[in-house]
Amino acid sequence: MTFDLHIRNASQVVTMDGDGLGVLEGYDLIIHEGIISKVCAPEEARTCTAERVLDAKGMVVMPGFVDCHTHLVFAGSRAGEFARRMRGESYEEIAREGGGILSTVKATRHATFEELYENAFRWLARMLRWGTTTIEIKSGYGLTLADELKQLSVIRSLGEEVPQTLVATFMGAHALPEEMSREEYVKEVIDLMLPEVAEKGLARFVDVFCDSIAFTNDETRRILKRAKELDLEIKLHVDEIEDTGGAGLAAELGALSAEHLVKANEDGLRAMAASGVIAVLLPATTFFLREKARPNVELMRELRMPMAVATDFNPGSSTVFSLPFAAACGALLDGLTLEEVLRGITINAARAVGMDSQIGSLEEGKEADLLLLDISTWEELLYFFNRNAVRTVIKKGEVVYAQ
Ligand code: NIG
Ligand code: FE
Secondary structure (H helix, E strand, O other): OEEEEEEEOEOEEEOOOOOOOOEEOOOEEEEEOOEEEEEEOHHHHHOOEEEEEEEOEOOEEEEOEEEOOOOOOOOOOOHHHHHHHHOOOOHHHHHHOOOOHHHHHHHHHHOOHHHHHHHHHHHHHHHHHOOEEEEEEEOOOOOOHHHHHHHHHHHHHHHHHOOOEEEEEEEEEOOOOOOOOHHHHHHHHHHHHHHHHHHHOOOOEEEEEEOOOOEOHHHHHHHHHHHHHOOOEEEEEEOOOOOOOHHHHHHHHOOOEEEEOOOOOHHHHHHHHHOOOEEEEOHHHHHHOOOOOOOOHHHHHHOOOOEEEOOOOEOOOEOOOOHHHHHHHHHHOOOOOHHHHHHHOOHHHHHHOOOOOOOOOOOOOOEOOEEEEOOOOOOHHHHOOOOOOEEEEEEOOEEEEEO
8 A cells, every 4th residue: 555654764753652752763654644654663664655755864753732722813912011011010910900801802802803813824824833733722802792702713714724723712701891790791601602602613612710810719610610511621720820729629620621820729739630630831921921930840740740831822921822932931930841841732732622632642543743843852842942943844644834
């Protein structure tokens, strides 16, 4: 038989198979119909004829990166707020004065579908060049039924157009809109928005910003219980600004992941580990907000909690869209090992979006979703984090970007 693609001569193939990086030296990949057929020694690969041969001499092959937490569909810029923060105002102060998320809500409500689409399309193209092949995107800059549906429809249309896989999360409970009381808005999310989003099949996940400046634990519980009744899977933004016991709540509700966790307490983390909740760490946000606190990664490690790393890309708290950069922040700021951050942007991030049976590692039977990187050993991806090493991006067996 003739296979579609043979990738040969790579100096290292980083498979992410098993508990570590699974680095193989002197291995080839054989791909057919979008799937990895073989990860094998060159002698065996030579017996397979392939339509196309890619020479990866001097390069490292890795799974495509998975950004499991972004707020990528938005309008406007908050560069002015950034300048205010650098003059000494805090993210929280700005948010409480109606800036922050609400200023992006204003711009996003004013934007047309096409404007949002074009804006997001450009960010996705930039992410592709940095090796991101799967992206979770949250709504939450609309805060009315129509505007949330507009954001989610943009995600759906983009998903049909771009080479990457997009995973949509409904996050109507991202902030309280100015025009409604807390109770009115929570009811609107529960009674109006959630059923509509579920009915239209516009999102796989539901997320809530559960924190001192956003929704209470009780409001979060009500919203996410309703989401579960509608067969939507759940994620939570917790313990970012303050420890509200959000990590414990994520465990109680059986969330797939809990995200941020900078201030999460020990009991909450233990509860998360016991119920298998994935920790999504956002060290680029820590960097961009100049946050002093750090997530308790020693305890997460001790508890063998799966840790994913994402960019949190959004106009207010993280303008980072490069996963190698976010991963470097995870190592340099949060104290994760290089192995942990690399698993964090591949296999563990794939788990955090419920896609680990298809992507996130290079194993026979999984999708051929991978990168050819111009580095001599895997460590260099993070060592030279600011130099883009991505030469070729392959998605479902097709070359979708080459440089
Ligand atoms: O993950 N924490 C809540 N949401 C975003 C911030 C969004 C914004 O500031 O626009 C975050 O950090
Ligand atoms: Fe976020």
